[in-house]
Amino acid sequence: MDHVPKARRMASTVRSKARRLTGRVEDQVQLLQEEATDELLVQACAHNHLVWAQRQADASGGHVLSDDGLGDVRAARIEGDQSHVVGSLLSAPRPHTREGLLRLIDLAGRTGAETLSVWATHESHRPLLDAWLGARGARRGGRPHWMVRDCSAAPEPPSAEDVARVTDFTTPDVFDDHVEPDLHCYHPDSSEAWQRMTEARPRRVWHAIQWRDGRPVGQISINVTDGDLGVVGFHDAVFVQSARMRGPGLSRADFFLRFALDLGARYIVLNAADHTAPLWRAIGFRSLGFGQTWWFSAAVLRSGPQPAEVEFAEAIGLGEVDRIGPPPGDIDAPLTNGMSPLQFAAMTGQHGSADRLLQLGATPNLLALWDLDRRHDAAVLLQANPGMIDERGSRSGKTLLHRAVERDDPDLAAFLLSAGAVSDARDGMFDATPLAWAQELRRPRVAAVLRRSGARA
Incomplete structure (x- = not known):
């Protein structure tokens, strides 16, 4: 891949071995086996996430948008009850990245997408993307928490046979007629797509299903990426309320770890939610850092901000004070992204922009002053x-x-x-x-x- 220097291309081919947990045939899969830097592992996390979105797009009748003039932005359109476009930036934004993002926003709007999310690999990529995307109506979303487990440096979980005796998971090749709206594999709007991912060859996706009293009560998807960034990724862990466990649930974790090891994985990666990160740490995962996401709603994609607002907001977000003139309307009126201009200056950390807006008559805001590290001013405002x-x-x-x-x-x-x-x-x-x-x-x-x-x- 272009973003991985040749000197660091360290993948080796291992043979995926069939075990009782899966019943699958042997297949060649190329996985990263050598010692990897954290930066390379972050790239592997983000790449696995992107490929997961692309495979969902292929299976749902959507398509990959990477060759649609988007430059270094990679994207996929996932269909379902609502269409969603996922854009990923695997490297630091460069000046021409802006044009690719603008084309992606336009493409998502013109083709009727209900939502557009843009994912950055690193939090450090935020400043430019905050300005470019926020000025066009995006709201900053959650932070992907990239985590990894190096299987070569941790004790192995129990054998496949022992795990099978104490867990109630399977990785079926075919999903039956159960209906469970909380689970993708058994939701009427997504079950066919999840079935297609299972049937794709060479097989790189498995859906592990937990059972109770003959019914599916939980699932986690396992996505394998080949090549220089080849890793096993865990995605979309969902359990119905009755199957959610108190405590760490280590027997459940043993199933997933055993499965990944049987695939020949050295590195297992995932994007952890805040409340699940302690669980993953308990079973040998460690944090690699955070990314950042931005989200566009259908309303913004259909009729985004006017050009005058975009120019005004982008100047604020970039800290280009000389470009910040009187606003198109009320200086305290919310931008399309839901923030006031002063709040947007605070979120993007642009002190000069905030000063300029206050000069233009913006009403001081307690949280904005706090975010700008103007704690004394915040205290004075509260006293008044x-x-x-x-x-x-x-x-x-x-x-x-x-x-x-x-x-x-x-x-x-x-x-x-x-x-x-x-x-x-x-x-x-x-x-x-x-x-x-x-x-x-x-x-x-x-x-x-x-x-x-x-x-x-």
Whole structure:
């Protein structure tokens, strides 16, 4: 692949061995076996994720968009009950990357996609992408948490025979007529596509199904990528409510690890959710770092911001202060991405842009000042407007303290509590306190601050 230097191309061919867990025939698969740097492993994570999207696109009747004039942006269109376009950037953005992204946004809109997500391999890629995508209406989404397990450096799980005796998983070649809307393999809108991925040859996708009382109650997809970045990737782990386990669930993990080892894998990779990362660490995975995502809604794809707003917002996001003139409308009015211009300047870390907007009459915002590291100004603003501490989101009913939990910001939580924030206020969506949020979102640092203040869940 172009982005992997020849000197670092370290793949070797291993033979995938059939075991009782799978019943599959032997097949040649080329997997990375040599010692790999973290940077190469991050590339392998992102590449496995991209190939997973491309295989979903092929199986769902969509198509790969990588050759549609997108430059170094790779993309796939996945069909289903709603069409979704996934764009991936496997290398740092360069000036010409912008044109590829603009073409992708236009293509997604013209072809009726319901959503578009753009994935960056590294958090360090955020500054340019925040400006380019946010100016066109994207909202920053979650951070992929890339994790890896080096099977050569960890104890092997039990044998295939022992695992089979204590787990209730299979990797079927054919999915039957069960209907379970929580699981892709048994959802009426996706089961055919997941079946096609299983049938594709050479086989590189397996769906492990957990059973209880003769019914499917959980699944995880296993995606193998060949070549210089060849690894085994785990994707879309979903379990119905009744099958979700308390504790680490190590017997369940043994099945997945045994399966990957039987494929000949040295490296197993995944994108972990916040609440599952501790589980993966418990079974030998370690963090490689985070990426970043951005999301476009159908409404934005259909009728995005006007050119004047795009120019204004992009100048803010890039910190090009000389280009920031009077806004097209009210200086505090939300941009298409949902943020005020000042909030957008704060999110992108552009202090010069924020100063310029304040000069133009932007209303100071507590969280924006906090994000710009203007803590004294934030305290002065709160002293002058004490009622601000109790403000809530118009739709969510979230307080500023809920926002501090969302951000995993213990310093902000302590600042708000010292200013009189109500620690037990409940939001309007889940009727939950900030401490309940901290527990649910696995935010131990913020939870500790809340508990010291006497907060209750």
